[in-house]
Amino acid sequence: MSNYSPVILLSIFCIGLLNACGLNNAPQIDFPDSNDIDYSSNRRASYNFDCKTPSSINLGIISDEYYPNQYFLNQMKVKEAWKILLNENKCFGNNVKVTVVDSSIDAKHEDLDKNMDISGSYNFITGVSGSIAEPQKNHGTSVAGIIASGANGFGVVGIANKSRIQSYNLLNNNTDANKLIAMNTSGDVSNNSWGPSDRYPILETINSNLKIGIDEGIKNGRDGKGTIYVWAAGNGGKNYNNSNYDGYANYRKVIAVGALTTQGTQADFSEKGANLLVSAPGDAIYTTKITPQTFINNDCNGINCRYTKTFNGTSAAAPMVSGVVALLLEAKPSLGWRDVRLILARSASKIDSSNSDWKQNGDGLWVNHQYGYGLVDAEAAIKLAKNWANVATEVSYTTSQHYTINNKIEYTTPANSVDFTLSIANGQTNLSSLESVELIIDSDHSYWADLTIVLISPQGTKSVITETHLCNQQCSSQNGQSLSGFVFSSARLIGENPIGNWTIRIEDGFKKDSGTVNKITLNLHGT
Template identity: 35%
Template structure:
């Protein structure tokens, strides 16, 4: 922010200046010397209506910034009668986020229903996850019209301008023609210094980057969800140590808004995979100090190990500080590989497999990468792009892109506000699925989808007028066990309760269950936590386990040192009341005891 005298000068120059809007779809905002007290605003969007050529008289100047741009469009706040100009040019100087009050509305040139923005990128038509028109996959099967992020109109509100997304992955093609990468700020863990994190094998990270934020409206390739956001790449997966894993999610914390993470525990094993303390400490640092105390946002892949795995078993994806993202196919159903879980917040789109329908995005430049000429179903003649990116790996950067829209729409949002907005505005996808139920706060929930499919328009609209959540409260309570609880072999469930009173938490945001048991095969166990309102969170199911090569192995005594599960399903319920743990052994051959269990409730 500039000095007070500069603000005074700007106030007195305002009505004699040329006002330039940065929105790509609209005419500029202008000033007519013949009417010096008036400004003609090219376009303003209110609710579902676009108003054009809005003439107002200028009142007071409230604030401005010398750095930017931080937003795509001019906007109007009806609650206080203030207009925010995205960009204001006065002579050779440019100012951003200029907030003025309107003294009087003079006239409105026109009004029309808000329409979806259609980017001019040549491969946009195949990006069904952005606009599903029933595109056919490689197998000829048509997608279900409308099963997409519902983002076209959201782009008339925000495009990710001013937001920086860190892609933590196997690399990022920082020279790609369709990616806006911040120069000199990507990190190469092969040398552990700033540099080029890309390689001929970094297709995964490059594809993730394109899904999140490929440049839009440049007539080149694809469109990213947040097509005006900027990217950096950290190739953690080229040197995946615990210390580097913690470093990657806090690197340049003062500059990054979002960290998108499409990796995690080995898929399909059924094994418990607890997180490391150094990683948990890093997440705490990020959500506490990131974005000037509002918290960095971590989108995290729920996992691709279904049907044998659940996201609940992954100590990173089930952590309270991350947003676990599931994947849907082109019909709005859970993708066959996407892991269900009580920790899954919402779902985006990954498709199934390349021989049917997956997502279209950027690939590493040149002949290497996914689109190397050996996959007939891929895009012919466009080796820098691919239509074969799938998985929760594809869904997660889409979620990061939507988060970028929310942060542009309302920079005051905390990471907790973002989580709440995504949950409360999600669409009930695959509505006849038998797993849908309603939690005690009235929210539809499903272990397969979380709160549902991300709705970018509903979320962005909500962000613009969102009332920030109160300060977070946490409370922990341990069950008082007079003696360990016996888990009978292949028998009915054993239950245990604890009472939580006086927590002060009227609306839950997340709940952790910590449990310790010496049972010799966790794969025998079905574990559930039931909230005082009756919402059941399934955390473990009876299963077989496999090693990385697919050979059958025992699941082991994975709870012997304690394991922490997480659930979002009781969101917005009250915390106080009786919490119930249910544990059932569903196979013969192993028994054990529960020596301790506790919950930690997060909310406000």
Template identity: 30%
Template sequence: MSEPSVRWAEQQVVKRRVKRDFLPRATTNYRSTWMNDPKWPQMWYLNRGASLDMNVQAAWAEGVTGKGVVVTILDDGLEKDHPDLIKNYDPNASYDVNSHDPDPMPRYDLVDSNRHGTRCAGEVAADANNSICAVGVAFEASVGGVRMLDGDVTDAVEARSLALNPQHIDIYSASWGPDDDGKTVDGPGQLATRAFVEGIRNGRGGKGSIFVWASGNGGRDQDNCNCDGYTNSIWTLSISSATEKGRVPWYSEACSSTLATTYSSGSLGERQIITTDLHHSCTSSHTGTSASAPLAAGICALALQVNRDMTWRDMQHIVVRTARPENLEAPDWHINGVGRHVSHRFGYGLMDSYAMVQLAKNWTSVPTQRTCEVDAPHVDKLIPQKSFVTLELDVADCPGVNFLEHVQAKVSLTAERRGDIEVYLSSPAGTKSTLLAQRPHDNSRSGFHSWPFLTVHMWGERPLGKWKLEIHNNGHFFTNGKAEVKEWSLLMYGTETEPGQVVPTLTGEHPSSVSHASDHTAHQVVDTTEGKTETRDPDTETTDYTSSAAPPTPSPQPLQLGSIKKALPPGCSRVDASGACIECQKDDYLHDGKCLQSCPESHYAWNPQEKGLAGSLTCRSCHYSCRSCLGPQDYDCTVCWGDAELYSPFEGQNHCHPRALLDAYRNQQSWYTALLFLLLVLLVLVLILAVMVLRSRKASSHLPLNLSGVPNLGKMGSKKPTANGSTGYTPVSRSDSDQLMTKVPFHDLTSDEEI
């Protein structure tokens, strides 16, 4: 049925999403005794020193503890009243998506299956020096929890979790993903993808939400995390694990999208991670890449504390520049085209807290992110069994991209058995990445359809020159395991100028107004959906869409407001060099560089003065499900789009749910009501029938014993009339007793019958 008002619709399906822990198979050396938390001496990954830990104590020694930074754990719930978490618990960073209420408390069962989120939260922000359990990496950061894994996980559930309160939450930590079984290829749906894009574009006042993701535990099944669309994404900071001895854990997945590593569990005899647990307890056995991602989130919180102006891309650049490859043993360490060590197992190495904090203090935000896509000639190249093809692509021009960050090879191919395929990408500088290794358990014939294999190994290299895509088919002849490349292209992300260089300031502006350490820094991020570049002031959240790759040319004379007063747009009191308004008059709302008397559709009015901040009234985006709203959350809707209607499961919460889903839900509820009524009627009928049967049996038991038809009845005894009309009884003779026992059925008498 065609509906003109329907912009997009999709049936929600339940997805398999697994937590990335597992059941176990069977620099300066700072003193580690100043913490009074009982488990502190055993926290080897934080206190070994000698470059054998993540250098957290050196950051703490400078007073950097994550204070003011908000981290939320997307998981199965959070025991918010845990004595080691309650001090840092943040209700504004918490929500129960499974039950649609603000309380993220986990559901308790006999096996504590929902302990995962509480364990991850303790790694980030367990309180320090309180004589309880352990200590978090960022022990003064605020921590929240989103309960979203304890129920059906759909695209909408993921989107609501990823989009929770993006102006308040700085870092989202996720230790889950599709099945790590070596045969699944899956990633975010349309709604979750949109939540990611909205997060990096608009989160944190335009600086972008920081998403930290566990790379996966499919090592035993030879899985590859480039088949996981969450870790294989430019928007996430993908984290792998190293054991206590600096080795590759048995559960670790190798892939070219992993950016860096933190410590976690290993083989028998190697220690695991200590953290908070359910029932106000403590555990020394947190494991897997599930334990690695929260440690990374805590370290990012330390860096973010010293520079609140860092963008989501700044954080990735800092991780790449400071990660340490030493003391990590892997067979595939190699040096890329700009001299950095990188591995498919460990990314750029072990995260270094102190180095990240020091670099963040004086960090200049990276230039605007640019993208260019280069399509390869249509190939339809057949790859016979036990052979490979090398496809070359000359990149002569990549406008706006001179220094690479992420590189994606979008590949479409068919294969009789997908697990037989290997894919490699080589850059013009000679750096070779394994985009896909063999997966023995993957018997699918689905192939890949424009799947964006990601590599971060070319970070900092130049894009121009000859790229090589090498595809191996390891199929067997007796299975007719042919493969064919249908098409492929390169999607390259990067910057026009080298990151880390000082960006010229506008003449006439005070240096502090554009310094990265100021509250008035302009942060630039890419709009990956519409090709727009946004420049946002964190106080007023103004937006300047430009099409030029280069920064504006500084004016040779100071920019005087009086000289351009006549050119000011209506309601505007101050503009930037491009003429876009950055400050409105008292009662006007700033939106997209213009001053409006009221906010447009799908936006709400935000007053920075209510938060104690300076700046103009601003129009901010509603949640994508709302046509109009009172705030940024999905429960702040006031008017819905044409295909949805308001639904209020709790007082003060107004969601916009698709009308078709609500109708289906209501129809289902009516069927439940009818079915329940029918069951009650049947139950009443059964009870009536049972009563009638019992009464019938009792009535039959009071009838006189009918002995007719028994032979020789007169000899055994009978009742005869007496002279006065009464009835007498002739006893049974002894000689007839055996005959009585064999001829008369046995019958238990009730007490009434005996009388």
């Protein structure tokens, strides 16, 4: 006996009657229970790569419907990376676990169901592990599709299409306590296509529980090699926002990712910042979305209703990087979290080459506030990783300086900046090669958005930390906004030697508000 309910049986009878009577212009309805309905009927034949013998896999048989539309696979040289892995008997990120911290994922989706790690997932609505909530929004499903949609004849192909997806639907119940849980997973990679609101360009301090969770994941994840945290840089570019104002995306232990257009230039919504590590496509992305409850002619604006062709934002760019990281970890599982960061930076492609912001840092690496070190290059990253020697234990060094004279910051005509200097002499630290720098300024300036702050390394590399910008009166000390205590970061100084004079140059670009700088602290990290 069929398991259909009386309502569904009646509907099927009615549809059959309409067809029998020649009334086949009526809308055709599919029902959503994937256990009862064969979604693949009347569609191209499915296939499934066998990772038992990767070297025998023929990429030429990939025939997923929208595979030709996934331009980013070419832009990031993902197909070339696949070929390298297959030749080394590796297989599309096989069994690398990627935690998608987002809204809930459609675990029954035809393109995702085979790659879902339900036992490793967590339902924040019920507080139950090994469970996935029914999705209400497309976002998490679209993010997951970029990473791990199967190469199976359906829809789209994920960058790491043999990786395992864990659904952590934090955005369905985003409490402080849940943030701590969400950052502590069994996943190898944690994708975070979310962050504070981009409405106003204000300072957003990282949540303390979330920071603790990341620190624990870095220390204990992947058997001590560290979970890889990938973070969307932010979509507030049109609102004068800068990714460095976001304490989530600018945390030195995450990989901040900017978004590109289909032409490979900065998307206008993508936030720039000295904290950006790399960029990836984030415009007109074909990916999965929630399987709708009903289908009308199985067509949604010219595309199958289970998919979208308009997913965009740094939300789309971040999972591009997570997918590449999954490939990288399959290629070389021994890589530590810092090794992954360095490999991505050193193998990235310089794009939009006429952009005037491209500068070589003291180690000869090209870097740009809009792009970080450039477009993620999967092929180059895999090749670089092959003979990569893991970096030594991290060395950190903190230096600070109090200022009592010539420390006034105010608007002047003509414009005049004030330089503050911190010096590191030979022998003061064992650090010789930087990986990241944090800047903390203790200041009583009453409107920080008036200020342009530039950090200049001993080798002359400039990191623009803040820029004078409009803030709709949201950035004043009266609204609780203050430079003091906020941690800015720069990822632009990879490979540089920290010895010498550091300059912090500050200029006030608007009248009325003023203040003093009392103390500046630099936290330097590397080897």
